[in-house]
Amino acid sequence: MTDTRLCRTFQTAPAAVPRDDSAKFLDSGLTSEGFQTPDWLVPDIEDGTAPSMKDEAVENIADRLPDHAPDFAGEILPRVEWAYDGEEFRERGTEQVRRLADEVGEHLDGFVFPKVGRLDDVRDAAGVLADAEREAGLADGTLEMAIILETAAARSDLREICQFAADSRLSGIVFGPVDYTAELGGRALHGERPRWDGLLEALSNETSAADIVAIGGPFDQLFHERAGVTYYNAEGYADQVEHEATIGIDGSWSLHPKQTAQANRVHMPSGEELDRDLSKIEAFNDAKREGTGAVVVDGQMVDEATYKNFANTVQKVRAIDESHPEQTGEHYDDALLSRALDVELIFN
Amino acid sequence: MTDTRLCRTFQTAPAAVPRDDSAKFLDSGLTSEGFQTPDWLVPDIEDGTAPSMKDEAVENIADRLPDHAPDFAGEILPRVEWAYDGEEFRERGTEQVRRLADEVGEHLDGFVFPKVGRLDDVRDAAGVLADAEREAGLADGTLEMAIILETAAARSDLREICQFAADSRLSGIVFGPVDYTAELGGRALHGERPRWDGLLEALSNETSAADIVAIGGPFDQLFHERAGVTYYNAEGYADQVEHEATIGIDGSWSLHPKQTAQANRVHMPSGEELDRDLSKIEAFNDAKREGTGAVVVDGQMVDEATYKNFANTVQKVRAIDESHPEQTGEHYDDALLSRALDVELIFN
Amino acid sequence: MTDTRLCRTFQTAPAAVPRDDSAKFLDSGLTSEGFQTPDWLVPDIEDGTAPSMKDEAVENIADRLPDHAPDFAGEILPRVEWAYDGEEFRERGTEQVRRLADEVGEHLDGFVFPKVGRLDDVRDAAGVLADAEREAGLADGTLEMAIILETAAARSDLREICQFAADSRLSGIVFGPVDYTAELGGRALHGERPRWDGLLEALSNETSAADIVAIGGPFDQLFHERAGVTYYNAEGYADQVEHEATIGIDGSWSLHPKQTAQANRVHMPSGEELDRDLSKIEAFNDAKREGTGAVVVDGQMVDEATYKNFANTVQKVRAIDESHPEQTGEHYDDALLSRALDVELIFN
Structure with a gap:
């Protein structure tokens, strides 16, 4: 489980x-x-x-x-x-x-x-x-x-x-x-x-x-x-x-x-959802490298707590891709799916 | 109780x-x-x-x-x-x-x-x-x-x-x-x-x-x-x-x-409610005699579980009728009340 | 506490x-x-x-x-x-x-x-x-x-x-x-x-x-x-x-x-709220002196239970006034604040 x-x-x-x-x-x-x-x-x-x-x-x-x-x-x-x-x-x-x-x-x-x-x-x-x-x-x-x-x-x-x-x-x-x-x-x-x-x-x-x-x-x-x-x-x-x-x-x-x-x-993240959460994760990852704790993306504060919400989205996509690659292949465009599979998850 | x-x-x-x-x-x-x-x-x-x-x-x-x-x-x-x-x-x-x-x-x-x-x-x-x-x-x-x-x-x-x-x-x-x-x-x-x-x-x-x-x-x-x-x-x-x-x-x-x-x-079923639930019970009772498990009435699946909801309605009317026959007499027309008192309840 | x-x-x-x-x-x-x-x-x-x-x-x-x-x-x-x-x-x-x-x-x-x-x-x-x-x-x-x-x-x-x-x-x-x-x-x-x-x-x-x-x-x-x-x-x-x-x-x-x-x-009662609740308390206090249990004020029954809701309002104002008199001074007019500080609370 x-x-x-x-x-x-x-x-x-x-x-x-x-x-x-x-x-x-x-x-x-x-x-x-x-x-x-x-x-x-x-x-x-x-x-x-x-x-x-x-x-x-x-x-x-x-x-x-x-x-x-x-x-x-x-x-x-x-x-x-x-x-x-x-x-x-x-x-x-x-x-x-x-x-x-x-x-x-x-x-x-x-x-x-x-x-x-x-x-x-x-x-x-x-x-x-x-x-x-x-x-x-x-x-x-x-x-x-x-x-x-x-x-x-x-x-x-x-x-x-x-x-x-x-x-x-x-x-x-x-x-x-x-x-x-x-x-x-x-x-x-x-x-x-x-x-x-x-x-x-x-x-x-x-x-x-x-x-x-x-x-x-x-x-x-x-x-x-x-x-x-x-x-x-x-x-x-x-x-x-x-x-x-x-x-x-x-x-x-x-x-x-x-x-x-x-x-x-x-129960599968939409392409828009996945893109949005990936963007926040990527922006946070960048800010993290510069040593900032709280980051504002599109007027919303992102911290370790909010980050985990976004990481959930990515992890779900990875799980579906593992057992049903035909579903993720149909649902997401290739570039987006690659970002989801490749991004580093600092907190999860 | x-x-x-x-x-x-x-x-x-x-x-x-x-x-x-x-x-x-x-x-x-x-x-x-x-x-x-x-x-x-x-x-x-x-x-x-x-x-x-x-x-x-x-x-x-x-x-x-x-x-x-x-x-x-x-x-x-x-x-x-x-x-x-x-x-x-x-x-x-x-x-x-x-x-x-x-x-x-x-x-x-x-x-x-x-x-x-x-x-x-x-x-x-x-x-x-x-x-x-x-x-x-x-x-x-x-x-x-x-x-x-x-x-x-x-x-x-x-x-x-x-x-x-x-x-x-x-x-x-x-x-x-x-x-x-x-x-x-x-x-x-x-x-x-x-x-x-x-x-x-x-x-x-x-x-x-x-x-x-x-x-x-x-x-x-x-x-x-x-x-x-x-x-x-x-x-x-x-x-x-x-x-x-x-x-x-x-x-x-x-x-x-x-x-x-x-x-x-x-807290007393309306005439419309009673008629509706009686109709579903009667339709289900008929289908049951023909050996069907799930029955669709008006686009809604009726099974043992939904059936019990309908039976609740009938049982409440029977209880009120027992102690307050003047209330059931005023509230329901005679034919409807008779159906409620007489219908067979398979599950209840 | x-x-x-x-x-x-x-x-x-x-x-x-x-x-x-x-x-x-x-x-x-x-x-x-x-x-x-x-x-x-x-x-x-x-x-x-x-x-x-x-x-x-x-x-x-x-x-x-x-x-x-x-x-x-x-x-x-x-x-x-x-x-x-x-x-x-x-x-x-x-x-x-x-x-x-x-x-x-x-x-x-x-x-x-x-x-x-x-x-x-x-x-x-x-x-x-x-x-x-x-x-x-x-x-x-x-x-x-x-x-x-x-x-x-x-x-x-x-x-x-x-x-x-x-x-x-x-x-x-x-x-x-x-x-x-x-x-x-x-x-x-x-x-x-x-x-x-x-x-x-x-x-x-x-x-x-x-x-x-x-x-x-x-x-x-x-x-x-x-x-x-x-x-x-x-x-x-x-x-x-x-x-x-x-x-x-x-x-x-x-x-x-x-x-x-x-x-x-x-989280501070508004002036209107305080005035309304004070009025009900005052009306109830008056009625109480005449020995009535349930009092109707503006179509609403007031009893010991409802009274306590109104008393909560007054007690909160008193607590804020104790530590932040500049806030209560700015928030309420003088006559209203005096009523809140002086009214007798029968139940609280």
Whole structure:
């Protein structure tokens, strides 16, 4: 787990749907290309899959991963069933983890647990993973864990849950606003759910303190309709993703390849951003050689503290370039990318 | 304590005022009808009653309850004196609780304690209730407790105070923004106090995790004046109450029967809301029978998680209908109400 | 530490800059007059001073304080180097504290520690002060401590850090938004950093519960340019300071004498505010003599709770008048000031 770990997109794909080809969406995720490849692909056995198709969902994952996982550029973490207040969900989830770890454990990066409760429940989920790992003969710590933050109990224990990550396989926390709003008894009185700003700010802080990944919630108004024509709601989703990026949420939930393509880009510095921050770093580096502490660039004071903000931008670009050179190649012009790869970072 | 417990309105009424009939407002609350009946009536011995009239306030309550309480549809919880940082307030409050429990305990549902501090102080208040209950010969747990959240110390301990509710008679937390703002040294620089969004979000979360009731703060701009005419500020109050409902605050503070009539309605699903949520539930129920996991209704994905939001609406209507059939009868047309009472709730 | 302690302004001044007179900004702060005198002057050895000039910064402070500190109306707390995640910073900071305590300890009110982490790290910094104090032969507790809240770890432990203040020399917490945003990985996507409302609200609450001082973050857009003319950004800074005052943040960070002059005024009640609150107090005092509990003034209910808000205004004016009579003399007309100094405060 490092600051430059990529987690721009968390794309859920129902692992079985009632079609002739029930693995349609799973296959689509596993074979996605370019900006449509999510950093994390999450084959969904939970809410996205009908109760009657849970077994087929597990089979589809076990069937498809050996063929597709080796060539997939991102990480793969299925979402299994779980609920802090429902034993039958935990039992089914435990069985799903066990089967997948046993059959395709070497192709998996971990599992996602929804509806966790207080710290004890998160510990239980981690224990399920440890057991499954051992039974499957996988090395200790192979399987990472992400949880969905969508209950009042988990929000209440958020700080302790994040501290638990230091000694555990917990590597990411994902916001689940729909269940969360329902648990709190919130109402979309004028058509909008609350954004839960306090929760998002705490999520960004506690995951940063624990050096794990924070992911925003899904955006389900996928399409708009006007005058009889339905179109992809690119504005609404980008607004949410940009807000998440602003407050330090590392990545965004995607329900569709188009959302993945957008979120991968938003969580990537723009050319203008990169040029601006590079210019400030270069100006500061020059001033530093002359022994000045505080430098004013374009009327803004730059010091060690502001410098680190600019260095973050450069480091992110370097990380994306390492695993997705086709994305950085498309996104930045050559001269700018070279500056980003070559500049000296005094503080970072 | 269940999810469907009604707590839409917390109406304070000064228990003694300097008039010929000093129990005027108390009587008015106890004999209110229809939508003006608060779910909780709070005869106020604290800030609403002048220091010189505290004894008369206690006497008024002891005098009026035997006549009116048996016919009153809501719960009755007097607010006594208390302050974490003032021993004389706690002593007077203790005496007020003792006298009322002894004289009219069988007509009371509990007491409200203002200006509590950290968890220890809340425990002390609970101990006062337990003692009074025993001395009055009431069954253990008869008297519930609500507290006003209006000090920095109580806000700091909010999570622990809510966890204490699991083993105690604490059943509700009410926000007190005026004292709270004063404690923090806040200023209404442009005429408006802060809304304290972080506190309200935490209050909604922690009370939900503890399964107790959360109530918003009073709205004291009761009246507006324009061109010489003073009128009830229906807009301002409704805006506040609607915001509270949106974020899952269960009920609102009322200072006036008109506010009670508004808050009872806002915390009740509108006909349009009920129809919309019923339609989604019915569409999902139909799709479920065909074995589909994720259903799109009006461009929005509906799954088990979103479903629960819609089920909340229906369950609230059923709870109100049980205790206030005249309110549901007035508020909904017959066909809609029948659908709400009859629909099958698959997840809830 | 009392409620009336003055901390309207926290002005940092680089203690050494690469000019002929390297103590230019330090001298300017120490000899400031009238509204430009900060309540706390913070000679900055950390980010405001170039790495090559740290020693000269310490020397400048040791050199200037004996001459200027005795006549300086505010408190003096140098900011030394420190970082929870950098041992070399802590070692240099420890040495800086030791030297200054030894050489000019009698002219210092304390020290400011940046980039502290969890409670343990804050304890360590307090230990450094205690050691330096003892070695310098200063009375126990002479040197106070303020910390900059600018890491995810410190935000996570904010409640515990504030509780630690009860048994320690910790007397103030200052927000550092630039480093904080960088730590969380936040981005100024549309040119603006987040305001971190949740953090500010928690900071106001926890410092109030601990009875210590809360200070907002620096505002670095010092100047604007239009049509070739650069001018002081008075609007932007005042907006930020007013927001801080509204939510009970006690004082504001200043980077410039003009900012100090503004923040000193904003954190001082306006004449209109003072007149309004005095009128309500006077009206309430009159009504109280007639035995009324709840009083309506201009359509707003005034009770003991609202009264305290008004009393806060009066008490603040009295505190400023005690130490800066020239400021209150300039700010208020004589009749108004006399009313503030003479009115009886029934509740406060």
